Amino acid sequence: MYGDGGWGGQQAHTGRQSPYGGQPQHYPEQSQQSQQPQYDNGGWGDGRQADYGQAQQHYQQQYGEQQQYGEQGQYDQQQYDQQQYDQQYGQQYDQQQYAQPQQQYDNNGWATGTHPNVPYTDPSDPYGQQAMAYGAQQPDYYGTPDAYPPPEPPARRRAEPEPGPEPEATPRTDWDPGPDQGEHAFFAGGDDDEDGDDEAGGRGGRGDRKGRGGKPKKRRSGCACLVVLLVFGGGLGGVGYFGYQFYKDRFGSAPDYAGDGTNTTVTIEIPKGAGGYEIGRRLKDAGVVKSVDAFVSAQEQNAKGKTIQAGAYLLKKEMSAASAVEMMLDPKSQNNVLVRPGERNLSVYKTIDEQLDLSSGTTRKVAEKKYESLGLPSWANDNEEIKDPLEGFLYPGTYPAAKGMKPETVLKEMVTQAAKKYGEYDLDAKAKALDLDSPLQVITVASLVQAEGKTPDDFRKMAEVVYNRLKSSNTETNQLLQFDSTFNYLKNESNINISESEINSNQDAYNTYTQKGLPPGPIGNPGDDALKAALKPTDDGWLYFVATDGVNKTEFAKTYAQFEKLKDKFNESSGS
Template identity: 70%
Template sequence: MTEYGRGQGSEPWHPEDPLYGDGGWEGQQPHVGHQPAYGGQQHHPQQPQHQQQHGQHQQHGQHPQQQGYGEWGPEQQSGYDQQQYQQHQDHQQHQAQQQYQHQQYYGEQQYPQDGGWDTTGTHGHVPYPPDPADPYAQQAATYGGEQPDFYQTEDAYPPPEPPARRRAEPEPRHETDWDPGPDQGEHAFFAGGDPDDDAEDDAEPRGRAARRGGKGGKGGKGGKKKSRNGIACLVVALVFGGGLAGVGYVGYTFYQNRFGSAPDYAGDGTGESVTVEIPKGAGGYDIGRRLKAAGVVKSVDAFVSAQQQNSKGNSIQAGAYILRKQMSAASAVEMMLDPKSQNNVMVTPGERNAHVYATIDQKLGLSTGTTKDTAQKQYKSLGLPSWANANSAIKDPLEGFLAPGTYPAAKGMKPETVLKAMVTQASEAYGRYDLQGKAQALGLKDPLQLVTVASLVQAEGKTHDDYRKMAEVVYNRLKPTNTETNQFLQFDSTFNYLKGESNIHIATREIYKNKDPYNTYTNKGLPPGPIGNPGDDAMKAALNPTHDGWIYFVATDGVSNTEFARTLAEFNKLRDKFNESSGN
């Protein structure tokens, strides 16, 4: 059956149609058999467009065809007069106009009284222009023209049912609404669906897919789906199994950290020795990491635990240690506490460089004099401050710059490496003080002279309380107003330095006979450079001396008891006391 201006068939009934869902066929068009008499007088407003089209067809000897009335040929019109024919045409156009007004988007259709569906295709077309809202654009171009039946093709939709047989169409589904699909809510991934199949299904209407038998009839898709179901299950099993393994590992690690013992070797280790360097300030975990990296202990936690269980474990000092590989943590702690395992060079406050060089040679397994020769040749590249070596008469450019401390010195190391570590630490220590400003405030030329005073204080002083008094003695004797010694220091330590000795009994004749710049009996003022490596106490004392007028001192017991005097008379009494104690 056709609609106004459409080919055979009809598009689906629109929900906004006033007749949608109506069980009968009641509208503005009367049923067949209830047509008004053609001779009746009915006045209906005519649209100009309809009149113009009607007139055009009359000029060509053609008669418009009306849907629901059958075809009107010349033979059928012969029984009516001209007036009846005109009334008949007016009535047809009026009904066509009323039906067109109710069909803004979709045309109304005629149905037989028995509710059947007319598919004969014998109805004519009303001369209306194409409807812009018509989605199918199936209006005929000419009167009586037949349009191709798209319902007869293979891909056609099924013909719509009459209103009495229709069911309400579902609300249009939004693209974000969840549709469980044919598998009752099962996700497409677990259903083994193919993304290509989904795309194909989206492109194909559901009704057409139902007629074709669904996905099962598409060339063996069912087997492929089962295979993908198996793959999906395998993936889920692997993910689930991996999760269990991860949880188990975390639980085991947590248990081991909380309750389990740390991994550890057994015994005193293998016969292979290894040197481990422990930096200054390293704690238990730092030491443990270095030992583990060297292959000495098996775990850091084992070493830390063993160190805490040993009453002397916290006394492990910085330096180099000769240990064995694969030792138990307890054995490693014991060996590090044994001085024999330490392969270090220890510089003590006031120690001269000559003794430090000899110790480095011994620790590194070098021939005697190797480190001293290296110091003389490479001192400029070892990190000395810019104000060092200001005097060309200095015997050793590194004297006073090998800071007291403990330094690793294991076999295989180079002497310049050990020396550079010492010089670097001394430069850092001196850098913490304003040596330049302090030197000028104390009447000295440069920071080097201040370090030299500190070395004298360290060499002559015996206790911490002596250092500040000894520093005042030095500054008082250097003053131009000194009439007691006339700016001569007269320190035995300077003479012992140039001699390389440590003798407290020096003959007066021998002292005054030697004119070396370091001899403070024969040369006024300070020696050219330091005579040893001062410690922090001596350095602080040189920066902050007493102001009690001390100018003389005597070690009355010859060892550790030093007494001070302000005048020459007091000094002579102290000297007699010293002679009595020494048996002279």
């Protein structure tokens, strides 16, 4: 009902913003209406005309002031009790004076002649009509602590503040995100226990911060800068360090010791198939060389560097990489046990004792007591008359055996290798195809082939001799193998000049002159060539063989008459 016409009766300029907040209000020119404005629940148009004079009188009675309207519509507030008004009002409400009472309110403007149905609760409250006209259901804050100060006459008004930073508001009851909405108070220079701004000197003004608590505002801008500087400096330092390390690794020389090393020695085990980097890593871990790259570089620069074999090496600590390569190429530094194809277990046990600096017979006793825990295949040791359960399972090759190691460790490595190699063949099926009883007999045949043959070409012929003599149709030898190697095995000898009386009088299960068929188990450790020959023998009808030169040359025969000729040839070469 009452527009912000000022205190002089003139209507406020269009678009002017109130110094106490709010938005500029624009009121376009309206058409004149012949009717008086009507109230309809806070609006206009229900046919009930409001008494303008009664509303004015009610306003005067409620607030204890005399309102007069002159010819220019001036509002006289001389008799207004300022103190009572200040206590009741906390917020300035603009009074709007309408020049034409016939104007109607329509859709937030003046021109259409229609109006929305806006709820209205108290027609006698002119200050509530404006808010309610927009549909807001607001509580009455007049006379409460949340109210704004009342309007004042022009003579007592203060000048509008110059544009500048918004004054800090009084403490809010709803959520306040802090300075700059989202900026942490730490970086804004605030303090955790900082009091709110004083309001001395008028609303919206910034009072003296010392006036309320006498405690100056603390700021952390210096601390924040220091933290940021430390973090930034630490990051630069880390990047620089890792960059330097990367440069050294890529372009700098590899770290290396100088000289032939200290007096402290260590044993290094190099597995089969290990390359330069793997060897260098093991040496570095043991303290022999300073870096892997230094060893790899020295190995590449040495013409024989790539010939380093698997095994155990006795080396010194803190050696130069070049010295380590040279020492590993020296056979004296190697601490290995070499198992040769066809070598018997008794010979292997003796070598292990020597390498481990153990008393004679120690490794053999360990083999007899712990053979079941060394990883034999399930089909091994299937005959009670087997003299050594590990015979045939110490696979030929080079194995680490340095002082300080246990015999069972060395033996287990050999047995594991044998089981791996034998597992590559389907020995069960091969045994049946060759008319043998078990996979162990296949290994036994291979050990005989290895012991009697001299060359890989001989091995297949020798394997055929074995299988032909084992046949039940064999009437030449009556299923007797008659191999000197089996008799020498039980005697632990290697004698080719055995008297017939000695052989024929011995009834041991390993004596193939007196016992038909194969011996109970292998008589040595066959190699790859002998095993392959046992699995794939020739089919030429060979039944006899003689080492005609007594050493390296073996000749074969299919009939007994041919065998007699070969025997004479042997006697001539040996001078007997």
